[in-house]
Amino acid sequence: MALGMSFTIAIxxxxxxxxxxxxxxxxxxxxxxxxxxxxPTFLAGLLFIFFFVFRESIPRWLWVIGVGLIVLRLxxxxxxxxxxDRADVSGWLGYAIATFVVAGLLFWVFVQxxxxxxxxxxxxxxxxxxxxxxxxxxxxxLALSEIAVFTRLLRADxxxxxxxxxxxxxxxxxxxxxxxLFRDALRPSSFSLITVGGIxxxxxxxxxxxxxxxxxxxxxxxxxxxxxxxxxxxxxxxxGVLVLAVGYxxxxxxxxxxxxxxxxxxxxxxx
Numbered sequence: 001m002a003l004g005m006s007f008t009i010a011i012x013x014x015x016x017x018x019x020x021x022x023x024x025x026x027x028x029x030x031x032x033x034x035x036x037x038x039x040p041t042f043l044a045g046l047l048f049i050f051f052f053v054f055r056e057s058i059p060r061w062l063w064v065i066g067v068g069l070i071v072l073r074l075x076x077x078x079x080x081x082x083x084x085d086r087a088d089v090s091g092w093l094g095y096a097i098a099t100f101v102v103a104g105l106l107f108w109v110f111v112q113x114x115x116x117x118x119x120x121x122x123x124x125x126x127x128x129x130x131x132x133x134x135x136x137x138x139x140x141x142l143a144l145s146e147i148a149v150f151t152r153l154l155r156a157d158x159x160x161x162x163x164x165x166x167x168x169x170x171x172x173x174x175x176x177x178x179x180x181l182f183r184d185a186l187r188p189s190s191f192s193l194i195t196v197g198g199i200x201x202x203x204x205x206x207x208x209x210x211x212x213x214x215x216x217x218x219x220x221x222x223x224x225x226x227x228x229x230x231x232x233x234x235x236x237x238x239x240g241v242l243v244l245a246v247g248y249x250x251x252x253x254x255x256x257x258x259x260x261x262x263x264x265x266x267x268x269x270x271x
Contacts, residue, residue: 001135001139002138002140002142002146002204003143003197003200003204005140005143005147006143006146006147006150006197006200007150007193007197009143009147009151010146010147010149010150010154010193011150011186013029013033013147013151014150014151014152014153014154014155014193015154015158015181015182015185015186016029017029017030017151018154018155018158018159018162018181019162019177019181021155029151029155030152030155033147033148033151034148035148036144036145036147037145037148037149039144039145041141041142041144041145041207041210041211042210042211042214044140044141044144044145045137045138045141045210045211045214045215046214048137048140048141049137049214049215052116053116053137056115056116067103067107071103116133116136116137137215138211138212138214138215141211141214142204142207142208142211146200146203146204149196149200150193150197153192153196154190154192157189157191157192157193158181158185158186158189160189161185161189162185164185164188166184167184167185170184188262188263190262191259191262191263194255194262197255198252198255201247201251202248205220205244208220208221208222209221209222209224220240220243220244223236223240224236224237224240224241228240
């Protein structure tokens, strides 16, 4: 879950930062990512518990402020497009629709804002929403530093790809920006991202012991250390290490297979 969150957030931020390279948006994203890297995993977990559990109104109203700034920015872009070219109805209408959709989604998140528990649920008969709600903060604490690494890595690769001839050709043909970014440029820029993602799994597993202790989770990391290493029950240690090794190998095998989708030349045996 932490790895999936890292990829999802990093792809959005990395593409956005590369598209706005050199602007205030790029500097803001880069500065935020450097801040994420400097926060240890255990400290992130404690901060999340303090703000999302004991001071839950603070992140909720910060979310409202962020929503307001995003909506105001989209309204400004829509008005600017209309003033610059009154005949460009499609461009103005696109920004107007984007403003309406983004505002609606973000307001829905505010209305549906959940109450996060102090400790994760141990009941397997809970519904999937309850399980996700209890696992969200631990997964986010693990993913925080990885989001920063993935974002910086993808931004660097995207900046290089956006200078390629095929991207410039797509822009000259008048292709939409979103299509150029997410269809033409993102795929060849993802090699380093998914490679590092596979290696990162080992580091995430190493941080689970602390996070499981902070949030009261009964996970594999706590099982290996608390039930296996400390009482010297080596059977549990061997079983846990075997499960982790199999998962690590399978993930990297999936990553190797995904290279064929990212670069058709590999599938055809040219590289």
